[in-house]
Amino acid sequence: MELRKINKNDAANQWEYxxxxxxDENGLTNPFHGVTYxxxxxxxxxLIISYEHPKDMPDWFVxxxxxYLWDGDCIVGEFRIRHCLTEALRSGAGHIGYSIRKESRxxxxxxxxxxxxxxxxxEIVPEDEIYLRVKKDNIxxxxxxxxNGAYFAYEDEEHYFMxxxx
Ligand SMILES: CC(C)(COP(=O)(O)OP(=O)(O)OC[C@H]1O[C@@H](n2cnc3c(N)ncnc32)[C@H](O)[C@@H]1OP(=O)(O)O)[C@@H](O)C(=O)NCCC(=O)NCCS
Numbered sequence: 001m002e003l004r005k006i007n008k009n010d011a012a013n014q015w016e017y018x019x020x021x022x023x024d025e026n027g028l029t030n031p032f033h034g035v036t037y038x039x040x041x042x043x044x045x046x047l048i049i050s051y052e053h054p055k056d057m058p059d060w061f062v063x064x065x066x067x068y069l070w071d072g073d074c075i076v077g078e079f080r081i082r083h084c085l086t087e088a089l090r091s092g093a094g095h096i097g098y099s100i101r102k103e104s105r106x107x108x109x110x111x112x113x114x115x116x117x118x119x120x121x122x123e124i125v126p127e128d129e130i131y132l133r134v135k136k137d138n139i140x141x142x143x144x145x146x147x148n149g150a151y152f153a154y155e156d157e158e159h160y161f162m163x164x165x166x
Contacts, residue, residue, distance in 0.1 A: 003079065006048055010075075010090070014068060015040040016094040017075045019141075021099055026138045027159075028099050031129040035148040060086060069100075076104040079117040083124050085131060094131030094161075095121060098144075110144040120146060122166050129162040 004013060015037050021030045032044050051057075051064040062084050069077035077100040082089060089095070100109045114143055123128055132150060134141045135158060142160065151161040 001112055001116075003067045003120070004069065004070055004142065006045075008045065008049075010068065010122065011041060011045055013073075013075045014045070015062070016072070017068065017078060017101065018044070020101070021078065025099065026135050026141065026148060027093070027133070027141045028097050029089075030099075032132050055158065060088060061113070062086060063087065069109060069116070071104075075112055075126050076109045077113045079113055081117060081124060090131065091161075092132050095127075096132055104108065105140070110115070111147040114144050114148045118164060128166055130166065132162040133159050134150055134162060135159055 004010065015035075016115060018032050018040065019034055022031045027047070035044055048066055051061075051066070053060050053083055054063060062082050064080055064082045067079045067160065068075045068079070069079065077098060080097045081091075082095050082097075085095070096114070098110065098114060098117065100113070118130060132145055134145060136155070142162075145162045145164075148164060150164045152162045153161045155161065
């Protein structure tokens with residue numbers, strides 16, 4: 001298993017994953033659901049790669065890097081790291097967002113992928129802790145976080161806010 005940063009050489013596999021990911025599942029949003037391969041190559045891939053060093057983006061946008069979890073020659077998941085927190089991220093989505101391909105769930109990929117993602121995030125994130133947010137009814141994702149040493153910080157009506165010490 002390997003976590004690989006988004007790149008141009010893996011375009012076909014990344015596109016296939018992106019287009020199969022729902023538009024919104026448990027708060028993980030994907031505005032690129034259903035894009036054609038041509039559109040992905042021309043617009044979406046360069047745009048997502050540019051998120052790491054954003055240009056002409058609104059003030060609220062912090063650098064964000066996408067990684068893909070590979071098992072052999074198949075992408076089984078996507079992990080996104082937001083490099084630092086704004087006030088909105090601190091009380092919102094936090095540093096990391098992730099998803100596992102539907103057919104590949106329940107096999108330990110989520111837990112293993114978050115572990116690899118945290119190793120990278122520790123080097124990037126300036127805050128003392130890694131912030132995560134999960135919906136109260138998303139038991140699988142709560143377990144993925146707890147399996148990686150997350151602790152419960154607080155809750156609102158809909159979510160638990162979890163943190164992992166660096
Ligand atoms: C959440 C998600 C990433 C979990 O990925 P996964 O690869 O299935 O996770 P794992 O296989 O590592 O499973 C973690 C734990 O959840 C449990 N689990 C998996 N699917 C479950 C389900 N549908 N209901 C309850 N528990 C579940 C597993 O048994 C495992 O339990 P354990 O730690 O006691 O062994 C995946 O379901 C997903 O992509 N969901 C949609 C997007 C999403 O919710 N992203 C997270 C937003 S915070």
